[in-house]
Amino acid sequence: MAKRIDVSGLSAFYGAHKAIDDISMTVEPRSVTAFIGPSGCGKSTFLRTLNRMHEVTPGGRVEGKVMLDDENLYGSGVDPVSVRRTVGMVFQRPNPFPTMSIYENVAAGIRLNGGRIRKSELDGVVEKSLKGANLWKEVKDRLDKPGAGLSGGQQQRLCIARAIAVEPQVLLMDEPCSALDPISTLAIEDLIGELKERFTIVIVTHNMQQAARVSDRTAFFNLAGVGQPGKLVEIDDTERIFSNPSVQATEDYISGRFG
Amino acid sequence: MSDVTTTRPTAADAAPLPAAALHQPRLPRWTPAALAALALAAGCGIGLGAGMDSTVQWGLIAAVLYVGLTYGLTARVEGRRQAKDRLATSLVWMCFLIAVVPLVSLIWETVARGSKVLDGGFLSHSMAGVLTIQPGGGVYHAIIGTLEQVGIATAIAAPVGLLTAIYLVEYGRGRLARAVTFFVDVMTGVPSIVAGLFILSFWIIMLDNGYSGFAGSMALAILMMPVVVRSTEEMLKLVPNELREASLALGVPKWRTILKVVLPTAIGGIATGVMLAVARVAGESAPIVLLVFGSQAINNNPFEGAQSSLPYYIYEQWAAGNDASYDRAWAAALVLIAFVMILNLVARGIARWKAPKAGR
Structure with a gap:
């Protein structure tokens, strides 16, 4: 069920401003691909183009192709809503729905999509998703309590459970650990390791060690200067990027001699 | 903390800083x-x-x-x-x-x-057959009128106002949205007598309908709409964008996101806004004088014939100018204040009941 993503010649704009320029890469199925790079280089923008969330921003516009196996996400007649059902997303800040309980948060993707589903079946999906997000043991006795009452790390795992409950093919994560403490971060990193058996995972991170720990392949993004669009510098196996990158700028960034 | 208290720059100790006072x-x-x-x-x-x-x-x-x-x-x-x-x-x-x-x-x-004349009889009797100089009589017909007129006005204004606010916050871009915002602002400033005159010339003179509670409701609805739009707009803007994005990223269509995520998150504030708008128009007397005409008897049908309403009743009793009618005017004013207060309490109750919970 995991799918390969093939991006070719992709540029994204905010109004007249070009945020990323001509990016081409392949994301392998059932693997973790990490995006690293300085702030403002377009990692998050690029990530959001992969499930057509970029165009939700007023003025957001995309040129180029994103192939999910053999379907172009930006082809004519493609419904962004069904793209987002196939390519799920976890955000930087945990954002459970404040009006909903833990159970309803996990079930939200199914219920809000209008799926008629039997209660027992839905119970099963919720349990499976919470187990998949390593949260089941902590919340199984208080599923009817508000999701906003959990700790930050638990909320983020709740959001992951919510995202995987709709069974996407690809899971995009935009700095999922940047608001969390080291213990919660570890829990989420372990979880990513488990989830890659089932999903194609793309993660944006500012934490070099995290990229080295969790990812199979790493892409380094950079920008020529303030106001310039971000570019993909290189993408390679994580080991190579961190030991022997082929571009000098990558080595400079990773070793901290940047700029 | 310490640097705040130690470096107090007064003229006396400006030269050498005193030892940590x-x-x-x-x-x-x-x-x-x-x-x-x-x-x-x-x-x-x-x-x-x-x-x-x-x-x-x-x-x-x-x-x-x-x-x-x-x-x-x-x-x-x-x-x-x-x-x-x-x-x-x-x-x-x-x-x-x-x-x-x-x-x-x-x-x-x-x-x-x-409280002098406010009792069960006052609340359950009309003024039919009571001379203004006599004590007795009551406010029942005016309560019926206010409830029906304000109820119909709310039924017209709340959905229209709510949908307008949703359009402005969630969909509106560019010139049309700016124009709508501008006209909502203009409508906020329309005096109630002007709204009343508009309905009078349009509904009663042009279309040749008679005086009725419904005509008054339409004028009240015109007064309510901008208030509902404004308050709902503010409440919808308070809903964090992250929630919308979270829902969209789950593959939920935009209209369902608005219906199931945005509105429930803001419903407490929206209810409060609608109730405040109701409270505002419940005290209007000018359009009632023009459009509902006022009546001494009970008329349960808001679509046919003259009715009374609480603010109109107060005005009418005060204008009658004798002790018995003054008492009735004050009692009716108390009823009106209580009515508005109960509405406010209900709104607060709804807001608290529906507020996003963060308890563990």
């Missing part, structure tokens, strides 16, 4: 109360001595004395910064009192005068 003399906690009592006593004394007959003047003298005394004493004992702090505190408190005095005296007056 963490302890400073403080006035005892009861000082403000004692000063207030002193100032009040002095104010009354001066007022009596000078033979001023307005107690408002006594109060003003006491207030000025209190502020001066507090500032002087604190500046001597605690220093200039604390003195300014206390000065600001007393000014805030005084503004609060000035704001509360008319409110309390209004309610006091209405309750004192209105």
Whole structure:
């Protein structure tokens, strides 16, 4: 069920401003691909183009192709809503729905999509998703309590459970650990390791060690200067990027001699 | 914390910084109360001595004395910064009192005068067959009128206002949205008599319908709509964008996101806004005079024939100008205040009940 993503010649704009320029890469199925790079280089923008969330921003516009196996996400007649059902997303800040309980948060993707589903079946999906997000043991006795009452790390795992409950093919994560403490971060990193058996995972991170720990392949993004669009510098196996990158700028960034 | 208290830049200790003066003399906690009592006593004394007959003047003298005394004493004992702090505190408190005095005296007056004839009979009888100079009669027909007219107005204005606000916040871009916002702002300023005249010329003169509660409802709806739009708009803007994105990223269509995520998150505030709009129009009398005409008898049908309403009833009874009708006017005013207050309490209840919960 995991799918390969093939991006070719992709540029994204905010109004007249070009945020990323001509990016081409392949994301392998059932693997973790990490995006690293300085702030403002377009990692998050690029990530959001992969499930057509970029165009939700007023003025957001995309040129180029994103192939999910053999379907172009930006082809004519493609419904962004069904793209987002196939390519799920976890955000930087945990954002459970404040009006909903833990159970309803996990079930939200199914219920809000209008799926008629039997209660027992839905119970099963919720349990499976919470187990998949390593949260089941902590919340199984208080599923009817508000999701906003959990700790930050638990909320983020709740959001992951919510995202995987709709069974996407690809899971995009935009700095999922940047608001969390080291213990919660570890829990989420372990979880990513488990989830890659089932999903194609793309993660944006500012934490070099995290990229080295969790990812199979790493892409380094950079920008020529303030106001310039971000570019993909290189993408390679994580080991190579961190030991022997082929571009000098990558080595400079990773070793901290940047700029 | 420490650098705030140690580097107090006054003229005296500007040259070398004093060795960490963490302890400073403080006035005892009861000082403000004692000063207030002193100032009040002095104010009354001066007022009596000078033979001023307005107690408002006594109060003003006491207030000025209190502020001066507090500032002087604190500046001597605690220093200039604390003195300014206390000065600001007393000014805030005084503004609060000035704001509360008319409110309390209004309610006091209405309750004192209105409770005289307010009883079960007053609430359950109309004015049919009662002469204005007679005691007796009641407000039942006016309550029916207000409930029906305001209810219909809400049924018209709330959905329209809600949908307009959703359009403005979630969909509206560019010129059309700006135009809608502009006209909503203009409508906020439309005087109620103008709304009444508009319906009068359109509904009653042009379309040749008779006076009815419904005609009044339409004018009230015009007055309600901009209030509902404005308050709902503000509430929808408060919903964090992250929630919308979270829902969209789950593959939920935009309209369902609005219906199931955005609106439930804001519903408490929206309900409060609608209730405030209701409270605003419940006290309107000008459009009622023009469009509903007023009546002494019970008319349960808002679509046919003249009705009364609480604000109109108050006006009518006061205009009659004798003791029995004055009593009725005050009692009706009390009923109207109670009606608005109950609506507000209901709105608060809904807001609290529906508010996003963060408990564990």
